[in-house]
Amino acid sequence: MLSKSFNPAEVEPALYAGWEAVGAFGADAAAARPFTIMIPPPNVTGSLHMGHALTMTLQDVLIRWRRMQGRDALWQPGTDHAGIATQMVVERLLARTSNQTRQEIGREAFLERVWQWKASSGGAITEQLRRLGASLDWARERFTMDEGLSDAVREVFVTLHREGLIYRDRRLVNWDPKFQSAISDLEVEAREVRGSLWHVRYPIEGTDEFITVATTRPETMLGDTAVAVHPDDERYRRLVGRHAILPLTGRRIPVVADSYSDPEKGTGAVKITPAHDFNDFAVGQRHGLPMPSVLDREGRVTLADLDLPPTADFVRSLAGQDRVEARKAIVAELERLGLLDRIEPHTHQVPHGDRSGVPIEPLLTTQWYCNAAELARPAIAAVEAGDTAFVPRQWENTFFAWMRDIQPWCISRQLWWGHRIPAWYGPDGHVFVERTEAEAQAAARAHYGRDEPLERDPDVLDTWFSSALWPFSTLGWPQDTPELARYYPGDVLVTGHDIIFFWVARMMMMGLHFRKRVPFRTVYIHGLVRDERGQKMSKSKGNVIDPLDLIDTYGTDALRFTVCALTGPGRDIKLGAAGVEGNRRFVTKLWNAARFCEMNGIVPAPDFDPAAARSPLCRWLLDAANRMVTEADAALEAFRFDDYAAAAYRFTWHSFCDWFLEFAKPVLGTAGPDAAELRATAAHVLGVILRVLHPAMPFVTEHLWDEMGYGAPCSLIRAPWPQPGPVADPGAVREELDWVVRLIGAVRGVRSEMQIAPAVLTPILLRDATPETTGRAARWAESIHRMARASSVEPLDGPLPPGSAQIVVDEATVVLPLAGVIDLGAERARLFKERAKALAEAEKVLRKLGNAEFVAKARPEVVEENRSRLAAFQDDAARIEAAISRIAS
RNA sequence: GGGCGGUUAGCUCAGCGGUAGAGCAUCGUGUUGACAUCGCGAGGGUCACAGGUUCAAUCCCUGUACCGCCCA
Numbered sequence: 001m002l003s004k005s006f007n008p009a010e011v012e013p014a015l016y017a018g019w020e021a022v023g024a025f026g027a028d029a030a031a032a033r034p035f036t037i038m039i040p041p042p043n044v045t046g047s048l049h050m051g052h053a054l055t056m057t058l059q060d061v062l063i064r065w066r067r068m069q070g071r072d073a074l075w076q077p078g079t080d081h082a083g084i085a086t087q088m089v090v091e092r093l094l095a096r097t098s099n100q101t102r103q104e105i106g107r108e109a110f111l112e113r114v115w116q117w118k119a120s121s122g123g124a125i126t127e128q129l130r131r132l133g134a135s136l137d138w139a140r141e142r143f144t145m146d147e148g149l150s151d152a153v154r155e156v157f158v159t160l161h162r163e164g165l166i167y168r169d170r171r172l173v174n175w176d177p178k179f180q181s182a183i184s185d186l187e188v189e190a191r192e193v194r195g196s197l198w199h200v201r202y203p204i205e206g207t208d209e210f211i212t213v214a215t216t217r218p219e220t221m222l223g224d225t226a227v228a229v230h231p232d233d234e235r236y237r238r239l240v241g242r243h244a245i246l247p248l249t250g251r252r253i254p255v256v257a258d259s260y261s262d263p264e265k266g267t268g269a270v271k272i273t274p275a276h277d278f279n280d281f282a283v284g285q286r287h288g289l290p291m292p293s294v295l296d297r298e299g300r301v302t303l304a305d306l307d308l309p310p311t312a313d314f315v316r317s318l319a320g321q322d323r324v325e326a327r328k329a330i331v332a333e334l335e336r337l338g339l340l341d342r343i344e345p346h347t348h349q350v351p352h353g354d355r356s357g358v359p360i361e362p363l364l365t366t367q368w369y370c371n372a373a374e375l376a377r378p379a380i381a382a383v384e385a386g387d388t389a390f391v392p393r394q395w396e397n398t399f400f401a402w403m404r405d406i407q408p409w410c411i412s413r414q415l416w417w418g419h420r421i422p423a424w425y426g427p428d429g430h431v432f433v434e435r436t437e438a439e440a441q442a443a444a445r446a447h448y449g450r451d452e453p454l455e456r457d458p459d460v461l462d463t464w465f466s467s468a469l470w471p472f473s474t475l476g477w478p479q480d481t482p483e484l485a486r487y488y489p490g491d492v493l494v495t496g497h498d499i500i501f502f503w504v505a506r507m508m509m510m511g512l513h514f515r516k517r518v519p520f521r522t523v524y525i526h527g528l529v530r531d532e533r534g535q536k537m538s539k540s541k542g543n544v545i546d547p548l549d550l551i552d553t554y555g556t557d558a559l560r561f562t563v564c565a566l567t568g569p570g571r572d573i574k575l576g577a578a579g580v581e582g583n584r585r586f587v588t589k590l591w592n593a594a595r596f597c598e599m600n601g602i603v604p605a606p607d608f609d610p611a612a613a614r615s616p617l618c619r620w621l622l623d624a625a626n627r628m629v630t631e632a633d634a635a636l637e638a639f640r641f642d643d644y645a646a647a648a649y650r651f652t653w654h655s656f657c658d659w660f661l662e663f664a665k666p667v668l669g670t671a672g673p674d675a676a677e678l679r680a681t682a683a684h685v686l687g688v689i690l691r692v693l694h695p696a697m698p699f700v701t702e703h704l705w706d707e708m709g710y711g712a713p714c715s716l717i718r719a720p721w722p723q724p725g726p727v728a729d730p731g732a733v734r735e736e737l738d739w740v741v742r743l744i745g746a747v748r749g750v751r752s753e754m755q756i757a758p759a760v761l762t763p764i765l766l767r768d769a770t771p772e773t774t775g776r777a778a779r780w781a782e783s784i785h786r787m788a789r790a791s792s793v794e795p796l797d798g799p800l801p802p803g804s805a806q807i808v809v810d811e812a813t814v815v816l817p818l819a820g821v822i823d824l825g826a827e828r829a830r831l832f833k834e835r836a837k838a839l840a841e842a843e844k845v846l847r848k849l850g851n852a853e854f855v856a857k858a859r860p861e862v863v864e865e866n867r868s869r870l871a872a873f874q875d876d877a878a879r880i881e882a883a884i885s886r887i888a889s
Numbered sequence: 890g891g892g893c894g895g896u897u898a899g900c901u902c903a904g905c906g907g908u909a910g911a912g913c914a915u916c917g918u919g920u921u922g923a924c925a926u927c928g929c930g931a932g933g934g935u936c937a938c939a940g941g942u943u944c945a946a947u948c949c950c951u952g953u954a955c956c957g958c959c960c961a
Binding site: 005595657 | 892901902908918919922924927929930931944957958959961
């Protein structure tokens, strides 16, 4: 017996364990065609947030659906080592527990601590994915720092290096002073900052003139090596080619003409500091300028690159000062020297580290780079050719725009936690890139002719470097495994648009380079989760919703179904507790419907053949179920999770519960062949509902399936996905039942409008009804009585009983004798309104048909349709007119 | 500055050449037999604005306004 209400908290863990116990999540290379989704590996430090809940639900829906279709479904689980994030977590822990820094305990000990942390706390996210019902093939779980995946990383690095696609270069990088590491362009985000524009006068050599430069960064002026003006700027033309004397250091720097300088901005003259600004770096390259660094890796002033005159005491005093302090000191000194023209308030975009949140310092360093432009070419071609398709399509433009202008990818990080770069340096700095230290030593021996001590590069790789290999490294590459042959390329990648550049693009590049085939055929891009008001969720705003709270309160199925219902193409998802609460009602509805079935002896009848169903009600329901399955299937094929959810919802609640079960009620509990067929049909269709809803609501459906005896415990997850099947003459039963539904609806409408108490039963009289209609009325008399609160249903030939309400349904006029119950004036007013509506519609169609051009040019079937609509409206109006005249007296 | 998306019922959104829809909210009404986490019913929209194409535009095109996002 099903309990009175569904208790998710009780049922969910047991079902999940049950699925795992029967091996339901495991991919199974029997004969079936594979269907593969690679999980976007969550950070090992992560905990489940709404973004995960969204993306993982969608993936699980696809996986469960395909699995039920009989595909060999592999949903590959795993986590990402998340270099910076994890290192920070463990560093904080170290500080808290033993008040030590990682530098104090040293690299080796620190890494040991990270691994310890991972072993004890790293599994939280995977436990939470289980609560979400995610049917991942846990036996295959991988971690980006696993031995196998690390092998893949080394293999890729070494290979790309040999191909010249990975190389070292000294150029400007985005330096994160907080993490003391280089980061890639993608990890930098522009933030608007209110600052100042300082106008500083630089004396022109040999004159008493000045050139005034406007700058947002006075502290870097020690490293200026030019002043740039626009070549067309008349104001400065005569100064081009002359020299300015850089204040404070006294260095002689040229005034150069470069179109980088914008005459509209500031004074039109800009100071050029090639070692501390990306644009200035480009100017410096164009003009062959020196590039002294004046800030070190911690953002402090360094004077090592400067050739200072003995008098520059002020500048010397800056050595070692933080960039913020140095700015203050320099501005004060310029002020003192009378070289500060003015200070203008100025709002501008300042690059910040996306994780550290501190301003990025462009710094001239040597780093490892990957030639992304070269790798991007085949990836662009593959998307152009349709080998990989984005859904929705528009994201291809975003992908193309990024890939066609892709910059060298800085892949080295000055961190400890990550894949150590497989490069070793000889005493003379010669680099050996090899898979192992032994191979590096062998290479060194060959190079030097003797053994030499080697030093390994201390840096690690960008976390995204290993993520880029995920679609094949998880399958055993570089080994040539059967899994690799079977599950690569994957079918669908599901992710948010914020990850296209970081991950999708890089998987495309690496997949094509190393496997010669795209890593996935479809990239489904969903929106981002926001709060009910459309605000981005953030801790500082305090509007973060914890999916685990929602699961605790409403159950996993309600949350998952809500996610599906809200996921249309190209839209962000605005999710609040109210929506989840609403969908919990649907879970409850399904529960109660099943309970009702159970009470009425509805048990699965495996021998039931829908094609042989005879009763019109059964055929009507089976036909509607067919259409629902077709809709749901098409929606999932098209990644329309919202349409899928809506089709299942509508059918379950309205077709099955509101109409079918209501029609069936009196017969269900009885004996006899009609009742038996009804019960078998109900059981069959409930089974269809459970199967169609299972991907979205796995727990309640599986529980009902098991409890009601549809299959062995935990068998719904692998039950076959329903297929539409033949139903005898569906058109006829649809017409018949639709009429009954229309009639009951019309009567209910009028009764409600006329405020007839439900306890009042009235006869239903049909005037001008065809024999077909009276036949239907007779056949469905019992249902009509019950559902339209009628005492009888019969034709009316004679005069109208006094005090009747009249409703036009098709060709017939439905008469409700309500003498003494209704207000005839109100009924007359209602009929006038009805008539006006019909006439207005008729008028609209008439005008259209009166347009000769419409009749001549519109498609004939459209014209025909309008002609019959006109006739229908006119007939309705005439029948309402007749109804009015019948009560006129 | 460049690009993308949005603007439809009070709210969240679907529809995308010829009848404007759903859920929630609102209002009315109803209850001992699946379900008040419910049933039944009702009201509510010149589909942002201006032009254009078309026999016909919420839908296609152009422009404007506002909102959001991405890139510089």
